[in-house]
Amino acid sequence: MAVKVAVLGGGNGGHAAAADLSNRGFCVHMYEDARFAGNIKKVFDTHEITMTGAAGNATVKIDMVTSDLQEAIQDVEFIFVAVPAFAHDVYARALAELVHPGQTVMVMPGTFDSLIFWKEFRKKGLEDVVVAETNTLPYATRLQGPGSTLIMSLFNPLKVGVMPACRTQETVEKLRTFYPSPEAVESVIACGLSSLNPIIHVPGCILNAGRIEYAKGEFYFYTEGFTPCVARTTEAIDKERIALLDSFGYASDIVAHGVGGSIITDDIGEAIASDPNFAKIKGPADTNSRYYAEDIPYGLAPWAKLARAMNVDVPVIGSMITIGSALLGYDCWTKGHSLQDLGIEGMTKEELKEYLETGK
Incomplete structure (x- = not known):
């Protein structure tokens, strides 16, 4: 059966x-x-x-x-x-x-x-x-x-x-x-903290917002939109994500190693460019897309909230959330899930790690 x-x-x-x-x-x-x-x-x-x-x-x-x-x-x-x-x-x-x-x-x-x-x-x-x-x-x-x-x-x-x-x-x-x-x-x-979407979607969406609104979907997100400056911003976000992982003592790897490109590289732009599947993907048609509406308030924002609670500085991630709030017309810091929603508000790092291990 x-x-x-x-x-x-x-x-x-x-x-x-x-x-x-x-x-x-x-x-x-x-x-x-x-x-x-x-x-x-x-x-x-x-x-x-x-x-x-x-x-x-x-x-x-x-x-x-x-x-x-x-x-x-x-x-x-x-x-x-x-x-x-x-x-x-x-x-x-x-x-x-x-x-x-x-x-x-x-x-x-x-x-x-x-x-x-x-x-x-x-x-x-x-x-x-x-x-x-x-x-x-x-x-x-x-x-x-x-x-x-x-x-x-x-x-x-x-x-x-x-x-x-x-x-x-x-x-x-x-x-x-x-x-x-x-x-x-x-x-x-x-x-x-190993989630791909907030890292590889948000910088490109924010830095290409005007092009995305103008093109209304006729825009190849990873080929037209993933230019060197977007790649550098993505790598800056990735460094902050890794710093948060490191603060817990968790293993970390750069995002370039996880996106599925056809070559092994430490360069996120090269990793994207080496994967023919990325070339097929058209960008969001507007700012209602999940690339914005999900990956900013429900993706990056929880990382930043956790970082704040653990005293880890993530200024580039924070800037993406703040600018994203201006673009979208609502507060991405409060729209997504809070640490209280996750059931971990007020926990020290040691208490949180114990809770994650035992569930109690």
Whole structure:
């Protein structure tokens, strides 16, 4: 009997995961909130997704497509959450009512938000439920139309943090069933600080904001927009991210080594330029894009808030958040998740590391 998994979310990541896992023989329960089900009506009607690209070319059958969350997670061990960060707290509260012992909730990517799920589960007194997060979606992917996904490349290895960290080894071993090369990191904080999107999206979006608004989507983000000055700004942000990782004693690596380029280089501009998949990606059409609306308040801002609490100086990251607030017309410092939302406000570094290890 095929192993059952749940994929929550009907966007780019949800389509790619549901199609890829189904194509590889897993029994997939795909869930989309009823409010947004009309966006993927074709998938609901046909139970099919057409996939092309790096994970194969096929039209695959999805075993279950539903807007009933309880039905979606019934009898599955792994629950893959592939929804925007602004919806994580909603999904955390909903799952806290339904998950049961032995299940693992995997937030793809998390950027610390696995802590929100853990906090909500603890409120319900749930035991023997694991929460984990990845540093990125497993796929560089774009929807091509209703029920059609292009998977441009696969991120390998996929960094994984587990809450509580004492269950990392067993969780990563189980995850190998679905993704071949998960790489365990020290904690969900270490994993969140390895997230790619805030680093490689935000500088380009802010420094190319006028071009993005003018082009309305006809703009190749990584070829036209990733010029030397953008690369230098990206590297400056990366140095601050590494300083925060170092303050915890966590292993770190520069972002150029994680973006999937065809050559090994320490230069982020060269890494981007060496990957033909980046050349295919058009930039956001406007400042409503997740590159802005998600990666600034829900990506960079939590890093800066944690850095402030840990007395680590991150001036370039802070400037990106402040300028991003001016561009977007709202306060990106307060719009995203706070340390209180994550359940870690007021903790010393030692208390936080103990909490990450034990969950208590």
